[in-house]
Amino acid sequence: MTMYDDTPLQATTSAESYYLGVDGGGSKTLAVLVNAQGEEVGRGLAGSSNYTGVGLESAVSNIYAAVQQARNVLDPHSPIAKAWLGISGLDRPADHAALIPLLKDLAATVYLTNDGELGLSVLPDAVGVVLIAGTGSIALGRNARGLTGRAGGWGYLLGDEGSGYALGIQALQAAVRAADGRGPSTILLERILQFWQFQQPEELIGAVYLNTDKAQIARLSTCVLQAERDGDALASAIVQNAITELVLVVRTVAAKLDFTVEQALPWHWVED
Template identity: 45%
Template sequence: MTGLQSRQLALGIDGGGTKTVATLAVVTDAENFHVVGRGTAGASNLNAVGLDAAAVELQRAVELAFQSAGAEPHTVSVFCMGMAGAGRSAEQHAWTEWAVEKRFAEEVVVVTDAETVLAAGTPAGTGVALIAGTGSLAFGKGADGTQTRAGGWGYLLGDEGSGYQLAIAAIKAILRAVDGRGPETVLQSRFLKALNLNAPEELIGFLYQDPGDRGRIARLSGLVFEAAMDEDAVARSIVDQGAQELSELVLAVAQRLHFKADAYALALTGGILLHQRDYRVSLLERLAEQQLAPATIECVEDPSLGAVRIAVRLLG
């Protein structure tokens, strides 16, 4: 792209446990930008795949963003990295060091992936962001800059309401039914068919053959939503419990920041929140029941735009 090298450029990253998206933008003024390139690569959550593997995917996404803009990679004005698994200063420092060493930008800032969702989905960058995909997390920011979060404790200790936990709850329900400790459910036949298994006992081998690939398990949550739509009582109960858990994450953050009903913005992202409309509706109904319905709701398809927005504000 002619003249791109001489323009003020910002790079934004949405680095997750499934994929990494890099967005390259020309800054037009203190608040606005124009996207000129995008690149997508694999997972870059360093806690899940390690720093070296994550860095390879991140660099690939950046190079593809420049390539789609018709330019060679070069140093930009500011680089905002919204990274899953970067909630602690140690991870943020590791990413900052890497980006500085690679000379991606004159200025580098590392934030969590939840912060970029909030920046992308709320007008002023304040309110509550809720992520529910493979994992789950709520993050909030008040007008005075106060930040807080709930959830995000990982698949062993949390991730309530996420695709992974819905799928695990379904498999547990199937095995309880096999034992005679729980009601029968269509989930058994549907899970076995989807996984090409012959008996419920084979679900154990499926779960343990690659326990690190939680996305593979989380994708089975689609079968739970389908069964719930078909009025399977067990599946319906699992989905209802998941929506309740997600509402509690939002409530915890909103109450800590002293948000009032109809007076805060809610940004939603993650595979199951974006693609399961009834799940979103159920979540919002629960918030209304607790007298904490949001004033605005935005589904964020591309959190990397939030990273660019943070970068542009730094330049401003």
């Protein structure tokens, strides 16, 4: 369960008040700081803040690193009135309980939600469906009655179909099958070796099993998309499967919230 407040964050009349937004994904964390007039005054970028992927310590450290970069333009004592942190992987009460004590000092008021809530906020009246397809994948929605629904977001072992990680791992599987001769030839093998600057397919073993950074595998999605554009049949099949899965999660959320086929469905795509 996540916490969400649909009341817009109101700026105060004080010129010294600032407002912070944090988009924490599986690959990167973006922090943006604005003044009371809504003008951007600073931004920062750091690594993943999905603590289910990188651990609590690393996730919190990356959040603070991104926020500190954004704050570098300010006096160290300048207050932040309100902060909205949308963090991927934040789905259960236990997640909220683990993170909020470590992040509550970022601002006088801190809102901590799943990153999908950030996407919903850009839709008119926050009604519609947001699809996030980055290192992981998830769709969240809200209808005009305030009911919410979601599909996907189960993580790389249970789901995340259509995500960058799913594209990357399927490409690796196709590549090693081709290397063995167990599967069709594919330029994915060559592209992945080039991307990671490897000489032999056997080097893939260490890169996958000795590295816990899911974002590294997710970045191989660029190889898949390039190979698909170059006409590789296996890459095309992987991309088409991803599209099918992403459409399915959007349709599933829309059905849960009684969005009809006849009405125009507000939606927002977020690439992590």
